[in-house]
Structures are given as C-alpha cells and as structure tokens.
Amino acid sequence: xxxxxxxxxxxxxxxxxxxxxxxxxxxxxxxxxxxxxxxxxxxxxxxxxxxxxxxxxxxxxxxxxxxxxxxxxxxxxxxxxxxxxxxxxxxxxxxxxxxxxxxxxxxxxxxxxxxxxxxxxxxxxxxxxxxxxxxxxxxxxxxxxxxxxxxxxxxxxxxxxxxxxxxxxxxxxxxxxxxxxxxxxxxxxxxxxxxxxxxxxxxxxxxxxxxxxxxxxxxxxxxxxxxxxxxxxxxxxxxxxxxxxxxxxxxxxxxxxxxxxxxxxxxxxxxxxxxxxxxxxxxxxxxxxxxxxxxxxxxxxxxxxxxxxxxxxxxxxxxxxxxxxxxxxxxxxxxxxxxxxxxxxxxxxxxxxxxxxxxxxxxxxxxxxxxxxxxxxxxxxxxxxxxxxxxxxxxxxxxxxxxxxxxxxxxxxxxxxxxxx
Numbered sequence: 395x396x397x398x399x400x401x402x403x404x405x406x407x408x409x410x411x412x413x414x415x416x417x418x419x420x421x422x423x424x425x426x427x428x429x430x431x432x433x434x435x436x437x438x439x440x441x442x443x444x445x446x447x448x449x450x451x452x453x454x455x456x457x458x459x460x461x462x463x464x465x466x467x468x469x470x471x472x473x474x475x476x477x478x479x480x481x482x483x484x485x486x487x488x489x490x491x492x493x494x495x496x497x498x499x500x501x502x503x504x505x506x507x508x509x510x511x512x513x514x515x516x517x518x519x520x521x522x523x524x525x526x527x528x529x530x531x532x533x534x535x536x537x538x539x540x541x542x543x544x545x546x547x548x549x550x551x552x553x554x555x556x557x558x559x560x561x562x563x564x565x566x567x568x569x570x571x572x573x574x575x576x577x578x579x580x581x582x583x584x585x586x587x588x589x590x591x592x593x594x595x596x597x598x599x600x601x602x603x604x605x606x607x608x609x610x611x612x613x614x615x616x617x618x619x620x621x622x623x624x625x626x627x628x629x630x631x632x633x634x635x636x637x638x639x640x641x642x643x644x645x646x647x648x649x650x651x652x653x654x655x656x657x658x659x660x661x662x663x664x665x666x667x668x669x670x671x672x673x674x675x676x677x678x679x680x681x682x683x684x685x686x687x688x689x690x691x692x693x694x695x696x697x698x699x700x701x702x703x704x705x706x707x708x709x710x711x712x713x714x715x716x717x718x719x720x721x722x723x724x725x726x727x728x729x730x731x732x733x734x735x736x737x738x739x740x741x742x743x744x745x746x747x748x749x750x751x752x753x754x755x756x757x758x759x760x761x762x763x764x765x766x767x768x769x770x771x772x773x774x775x776x777x778x779x780x781x782x783x784x785x786x787x788x789x790x791x792x793x794x795x796x797x798x799x800x801x802x803x804x805x806x807x808x809x810x811x812x813x814x815x
Contacts, residue, residue, distance in 0.1 A: 420497075420499070420519070421473075421479070421497035421498055421499060422472065422473055422498070422499065422500045423470050423471060423472040423473065423497075423498040423500055423581070424470065424471040424472075424482070424486065424495055424496060424497055424498060425468060425469075425470060425495075425496040425498050425575075425581060425583060426445070426449065426468075426469040426470065426471060426486070426492055426494075426495060426496075426589075427492070427493050427494040427495075427496065427586075427589075428441075428442075428445060428469065428491055428492060428493055429491075429493040429591055430592075430593060431445065431491060431593070431594075432467070440597075441491070441593070441594060441597055442464055442469065443464075444491075444594040444596060444597050445469060445489070445491040445492070445594040446462045446464060446469060447594075448489050448490070448491065448594050448595060448596075448656075449462050449469070449471060449486065449489055449492075450462050451656070451812065452485045452486065452488060452489050452812070453471070453482070453485050453486075455485075456477065456478065456481045456482055456485050457477060457478055457481070458473060458474075458475045458476060458477030458478070458482075459473075459474040459475045460472065460473055460474060460477070460482075461474055465577065466535055466577075468575075470498075470581075471486070472500075479497075483495060483587060486589065487587065487588075487589055487590065488590065488653050488654045489589065489590070489594075490590055490591070490592040490593060490594055490595055490619060490620050490622065490654065490655075491589075491591075491592060491593055491594040491622075492589030492590065492591070493588070493589050493591050494586045494587065494588060494589055495586070495587040495588075495589055496573070496583040496585060496586050496587070497583060497585050497587075498581045498582065498583045499512065499516045499581075499582045499583065500579050500580070500581065500582075501513075501579060501580040501581075501582060502579050504536075504539065504576060504579070504580050506541070506549075509550075509574075509576075509580055510550065510553045512580075512582065513550060513553075513554070513572070513574065513582055514553065514554060514557050514558075516582050516584075517554060517558065517561075517570075517572070517584075518558070520584065520585075521570060524558045524560040524561050525560050525561075526560075526561060526562075526569040526570055527561070527562045527563065527564035527567075527568045527569045527570070528551075528554065528561060528562075528563065528564070528568050528569065528570040528571070528572050529551075529563060529564060529565050529568040529570075529571055529572065530546075530547040530548075530550045530551045530554075530572050530574060531547065531571060531572065531573045531574070532544070532546035532547040532550065532573075532574045532575075532576070533573075533574070533575045533576065534546060534576045535575060535576060535577045536576050536577050536578060539576050546574060546576065547574075550572075550574060551563055554572075570584050571584060572584045590620060590654065591620070592619075592620035592621060592622065593620070593621055593622030594622055595619055595622060595623070595624055595654075595655055595656045596622065596624045596656070597622035598621055598622035598623050599623055599624070599702075599703045599704075600623065600624040600625070600626070600700070600701060600702045600703060601618060601623050601624075601625055601626075601697070601702050601703055601704040601705065601706050601734060602625070602626050602627065602628055602693055602694075602696060602697035602700065602702045602704075602705050602706065603615040603618070603625050603626070603627040603628070603705075603706040603707075604627075604628055604630075604689060604690075604693050604705065604706065604707050604708075605627040605628065605629050605644055605647065605648060605651075605660070606629065606630075606644065606708075607640055607643045607644050607647065607758065607760075607762060607763075608708070608758055609708075609742075609745060609746060609749050609754070609755065609758040609759070610708030610709070610710065610713075610737055610745055611707065611708035612647045612648075612650065612651050612708075612749065612752075612754040612758065613708060613737060613745050613748045613749050613752070613754065614706055614707060614708035614735070614736050614737050615627065615651045615655060615706060616651055616654055616655065616748070616752050616754075617736040617737070617748070618706050618734055618736055619651070619654055619655035619656075620654070623706075624655070624656060625651075625655050625658060625706065626658055626659040626660070626661070626696070626697075626700055626702065627648055627658050627659070627660045627661065627810075628660075628661045628663060628689075628692065628693045628696055629641070629644045629648075629660060629661070629662050629663065630663050630665040630689055630692075631662050631663065631664055631665060631666075632664075632665050632666045632669055633664070633666060634666075635666065635669075635763075636762070636763060637762060639760075639762045640762035640763060641662065643757060643758075643760050643762050644660075645660065645808060645810070646757050647754055647757050647758065648660050648808075648810045649810055649811075650752065650753055650754050650757065651752075651754070652810045652811065652812050653812060654752065655812075656812050657809065657810060657811050657812050658809075658810040659700065659807055659808075659809060659810070660807070660808040660809075660810050661696050661805050661806070661807055662805060662806040662807075662808060663692055663801050663802075663805050664801055664804055664805075665689070665801060667797050667800070667801070668685075668688055668794070668797045668798070668801060669685060671790055671793050671794065671797060672684050672685055672688070672790065675789040675790055675793075676786045676787070676789055676790070677786055678772075679773055679774055679775045680774075680775055680778060680782075680783060680786055681770070681774070682715060682716045682770060682774045683716060683721055683724050683725065683774075683775065683778050683783055684783060684786065684787060686716055686721075686725050687724065687725055687727075687728045687783070687787075688728075688794075688798070690705065690725055690728050690729050690733075691728050691729075691798070692798065692801060692802060693705055694728075694729055694730065694731055695802055696802075696805070697731055698731070702731070703731070703732070704731050704732040704733065704734050705729065705731055705732070705733045705734065706733075706734045706735075706736070707733060707734075707735055708735075708737055708745075709722060709735050709737065709738065710735075710737045710738055710739070710740050710741070710742075710745065711738055711739065713742065715774040715775070715776045716774065718776050718777060720776070720777040720778055720779075721776070721777075721778055722735075723780065724778045724780050724783050727780055
C-alpha cells in the first residue's frame with residue numbers, strides 16, 4: 395500500500411517489481427512535496443515551518459533519528475540512523491500538508507562518473523525487469539555544477555541506455571520518471587507515494603467536534619483537520635442506556651482521528667438526566683431536535699472555554715430527520731459560534747468511502763448504541779418550526795439550568811494522543 399508509484403509510473407509490472415525490491419534503509423532521505431503551501435506568497439515560510447513541526451511530531455515514536463530540513467522550496471526528512479521504512483511512510487502519510495513522499499537515494503560525491511554509477515545502481519535495484527521506458531527530469535539547484543539541467547538529463551539518459559539495453563526513452567508517457575536534483579548533494583528518486591494533502595494542522599485555528607460512535611462525525615473531524623484546523627471533541631454519554639463499550643468505541647475513533655489531526659481533548663458528557671427530562675416534558679416527535687439543541691449548547695460552552703472558533707458536526711442534508719434544512723436551522727439557532735459541516739453535500743456512499751480510507755469504518759459499525767439512537771422518536775418531525783420548538787423547551791425551565799450545570803461540571807476530559815492509534 396505504501397509503495398504506490400502514482401504519478402511516476404503507469405506500468406503495473408514495474409510498480410510490482412519496484413515494491414518487491416524495497417529494502418529498509420536503502421533510502422537515506424525522503425523528499426516531502428507540498429501543494430497549497432506553495433502559493434502562500436510571503437507567508438509561505440510560516441506554513442513550511444508548521445509542516446516541518448508536524449513531520450517531527452509524527453516521527454517521534456518511529457524508531458530511528460531523523461533530521462527535517464528546508465531548502466529552496468523543498469522539505470527533506472533525512473535518516474541519521476537505521477529505521478523502519480514502512481513505519482516512516484505510515485507516519486508521513488498521516489501528516490496534512492504533504493501531497494507526496496519521495497524516497498530518495500543520496501549521492502554525496504557529485505563527480506559525474508560517480509553520479510552516473512549511483513543513478514544506474516538505483517535503477518538496477520529498483521527496477522530489475524529492465525523492459526521499461528523512462529525519462530530523466532534533472533534540476534540543477536547548484537549553479538556551480540558544470541552541467542546544466544538539460545545536459546544532465548540528456549547525458550544521464552545516454553548513460554542509462556548504454557548500461558541497460560532493454561530500457562527505452564519515452565518523453566511523453568514514461569513508465570519511470572527519474573528525478574535528479576543536483577544540490578550540495580544530489581537527490582535521486584522515482585517513486586512518489588501519495589500524502590493526504592491539505593494544510594498543516596494548527597495553521598487555521600481550532601474548533602470543537604461533536605463526536606459520536608457513528609460513521610459521519612469522525613470523517614467530519616478528519617476533513618476539517620485536513621484544512622489545518624486543530625480539533626477538540628465532545629461526546630455525549632447516556633449510562634446506563636449506553637454501555638462503557640459504546641464510550642470506548644468513541645475513544646477508539648478519537649484515537650484514529652488523532653493520528654491525522656494531532657492530540658485531541660475529548661470531553662465526555664453525562665447526558666442521561668437531560669435526555670430523560672426532555673423525554674418526560676417535551677413532545678416526542680421533537681425529541682431529537684430538542685436533544686440536539688442542548689448538545690450544541692453544551693458543546694459551545696466547552697468550545698468557548700477552550701478557545702475554539704467554531705463547532706464541527708457530521709451532518710449531511712436530508713440524511714436523517716434531524717438533518718433537513720428546517721432541522722439544521724432549528725439547531726443552529728442556539729449557537730453563537732459558527733457550525734462547520736464538511737459533509738453537508740455528501741451522500742452516505744461518499745462518506746463511507748472516506749471512513750474506509752482513514753480506517754474509522756470498522757470501528758464505527760461496531761454494534762454499540764449511542765445516546766442519539768436510544769432516545770430517537772418513532773415518528774420524528776422533519777420540518778420543525780423554530781417557534782414551536784422554543785415553546786416546547788419552556789417545559790424544561792424549572793430543571794434544565796441545574797441539569798446543564800451538573801453535566802458541565804461532571805464532564806470527564808480524556809487526552810487522546812496522536813500516536814495511540
């Protein structure tokens with residue numbers, strides 16, 4: 395999985411053979427390619443340093459020592475000791491802001507004959523079945539080097555054709571795109587492993603995710619974090635109607651999301667008494683909307699306390715009764731902070747595909763009910779009237795303030811670390 399050659403090879407046999415030849419510690423460095431960061435103008439360096447910090451943080455628990463450096467629009471991770479190749483790729487593939495990871499062979503001696511030998515050895519080791527086409531992409535960042543970029547490409551192509559008679563050059567659709575970057579040292583690579591893209595976490599503020607045990611909310615947290623937003627989370631627990639297994643399921647989901655989004659403070663709210671009061675005092679067809687409104691109020695309390703700039707939910711228009719336009723309007727009415735819904739236009743199939751990609755799906759479908767499903771009405775209102783909802787909530791006037799205060803004061807905060815998944 396981690397050895398995908400997307401973008402650099404079109405021949406499946408070449409890909410397979412390259413994968414089979416991967417050996418730990420052959421690559422002494424990794425070129426990290428970023429996307430949107432490159433168009434940030436004068437502020438680009440801030441995003442580059444944020445990306446470097448995230449890379450360092452992600453590699454903390456990988457065996458080995460690494461140095462992360464920045465040079466002329468490039469970010470490099472250099473291995474200073476032996477390391478586990480798969481673990482490094484796994485860690486880097488979870489860092490938002492990275493669009494591609496290129497394992498690099500370093501050539502410390504840039505003398506032409508030595509560079510040819512190192513490049514040829516790289517091609518022979520990586521692509522033992524030499525019936526393939528290639529193109530050399532050369533870049534001379536060190537302007538003191540005697541050969542220009544075009545000359546490096548042409549001369550290296552000639553050397554490889556002489557050394558490997560079964561190889562051919564194809565300048566339009568090569569099986570292998572061989573990159574040679576001449577700096578103080580030369581960087582040689584042809585493999586490009588896709589990264590998650592997006593922006594480095596922490597570059598776009600902080601928000602609070604309403605996290606449940608379902609499929610949608612973990613995906614919503616992942617997608618907002620991908621845009622550079624640091625996230626915390628709130629989970630509403632309803633013992634004894636929901637079990638400790640249901641709570642653990644949400645913790646497990648938070649750990650998976652934290653692998654991408656960084657450490658998460660998970661606030662676990664005991665919501666049972668509030669739900670029972672709503673069930674006893676409010677019309678049953680409005681249960682879901684009213685319950686949702688109080689969840690948003692509590693979540694907003696913790697969001698403001700923690701310096702967050704908005705709330706995040708996994709809602710998608712029309713997916714269930716509480717997610718119609720009228721229902722979302724009634725829910726939004728209790729919030730003063732913005733509510734971000736990254737899945738708002740997605741259908742279930744699209745959401746499931748992302749959950750499978752980030753490995754939350756199998757955890758989300760575990761059969762442990764959360765508080766929303768336990769207290770759902772048989773025939774919920776799909777087009778709630780806001781004035782009527784607010785009138786129904788007056789039935790809670792004599793108890794709701796104390797119940798809200800208790801729920802907030804008894805909240806449990808669980809620190810979810812990035813490397814626990």
